[in-house]
Amino acid sequence: MHELSIAKNIVEIIKESVEEKDLLSIDKVILKIGELSGVMPDSLQFSLEAISSGTELEKVNFEMMKVPFTVKCKICNNDSNNELGIVKCPVCGSNDTEIISGNELLVSEIILKN
Amino acid sequence: MSVITVERKVLAKNDEVAESNRALIKRNEVFAINLVSSPGSGKTSLLEKTINSIGNKVNISVIEGDVQTSLDAERVANYNVPVVSIITNGSCHLEAKLVEDALNKLDLKKTELLFIENVGNLVCPAGFDLGEAMKIVIVSTTEGDDKPLKYPKMFRNSELMIINKIDLLPYVNCDISKLKNNALSINPGLKIFEVSCTSGAGIKEWCNWLIENVKEKHKQDTQLMY
Numbered sequence: 001m002h003e004l005s006i007a008k009n010i011v012e013i014i015k016e017s018v019e020e021k022d023l024l025s026i027d028k029v030i031l032k033i034g035e036l037s038g039v040m041p042d043s044l045q046f047s048l049e050a051i052s053s054g055t056e057l058e059k060v061n062f063e064m065m066k067v068p069f070t071v072k073c074k075i076c077n078n079d080s081n082n083e084l085g086i087v088k089c090p091v092c093g094s095n096d097t098e099i100i101s102g103n104e105l106l107v108s109e110i111i112l113k114n
Numbered sequence: 115m116s117v118i119t120v121e122r123k124v125l126a127k128n129d130e131v132a133e134s135n136r137a138l139i140k141r142n143e144v145f146a147i148n149l150v151s152s153p154g155s156g157k158t159s160l161l162e163k164t165i166n167s168i169g170n171k172v173n174i175s176v177i178e179g180d181v182q183t184s185l186d187a188e189r190v191a192n193y194n195v196p197v198v199s200i201i202t203n204g205s206c207h208l209e210a211k212l213v214e215d216a217l218n219k220l221d222l223k224k225t226e227l228l229f230i231e232n233v234g235n236l237v238c239p240a241g242f243d244l245g246e247a248m249k250i251v252i253v254s255t256t257e258g259d260d261k262p263l264k265y266p267k268m269f270r271n272s273e274l275m276i277i278n279k280i281d282l283l284p285y286v287n288c289d290i291s292k293l294k295n296n297a298l299s300i301n302p303g304l305k306i307f308e309v310s311c312t313s314g315a316g317i318k319e320w321c322n323w324l325i326e327n328v329k330e331k332h333k334q335d336t337q338l339m340y
Contacts, residue, residue: 002207002238009124017120027115031124038241038267085266085300095302099270105125105241110118 007047034104069102131210135245142222145331151252153234159311207238236265259293281310
């Protein structure tokens with residue numbers, strides 16, 4: 001249930017990024033959620049709805065963009081969408097890889113109606 | 115329609131407080147460990163064994179995180195080390211701010227080794243930096259050998275894995291080499307210890323490693339200051 005404290009942080013970021021008079025005109029907030037972020041999009045959606053209910057953010061659509069788990073091999077240079085968390089390169093078998101996406105947990109964009 | 119580009123990390127605020135905790139811990143030359151595991155893997159038992167073994171050689175302090183009750187803090191306090199209890203009242207993980215408050219209640223000048231015992235949970239604590247030098251994950255043989263695959267983020271973010279309850283291996287369905295391979299497939303650099311807090315097996319090796327790291331940390335932090 002850490003999605004609730006994450007939702008609170010998201011609301012804070014929105015309030016810091018948008019002028020108070022524009023809060024009611026927010027149409028959509030785009031969030032980037034990496035597969036390895038440990039955040040369940042459904043649970044986060046529920047938490048966001050719960051804490052924005054009855055506030056100026058009540059009508060906001062929260063859109064979750066899932067970011068796949070990807071590793072880049074430092075030996076053969078291939079990018080692979082491995083099974084979650086597995087870092088071994090499926091092409092050459094090396095463990096010398098770097099996670100290039102999947103850890104994201106970002107407020108990406110806020111879209112206003114006008 | 116207008117678009118505001120934000121691209122901000124949701125946990126940036128927690129990370130900022132964690133960095134300030136880290137600086138405070140460093141200034142006081144403390145080796146700080148964030149101890150994480152499922153409920154019942156043996157975090158508190160490991161602390162008891164560790165304090166019992168090296169409490170007379172190293173100054174240890176403990177921050178005890180629990181959802182409810184101070185039972186674990188009371189257990190550890192029996193070993194005559196400074197303990198600060200954080201009761202999260204339902205929250206499933208510790209955050210940097212809670213640890214900041216706890217750090218202010220400890221005498222860090224008199225601390226060489228600090229254990230922050232997180233709430234028992236393999237999901238949520240993985241995402242929250244507290245300012246520690248490293249996360250150490252405990253997994254017990256009764257939990258089975260597939261835990262690292264089910265909770266990859268925690269095993270990825272830890273530098274060391276302690277396999278506890280190895281005395282129960284003959285009775286449980288856990289292939290220890292499979293457990294290690296699963297963990298290493300997530301984090302190839304992971305260091306591993308095998309222990310039993312009941313029989314005492316492996317505790318000496320773990321404690322020697324701790325003492326080495328306390329010395330090393332002290333050396334590094336002192337060099338940084340001068």
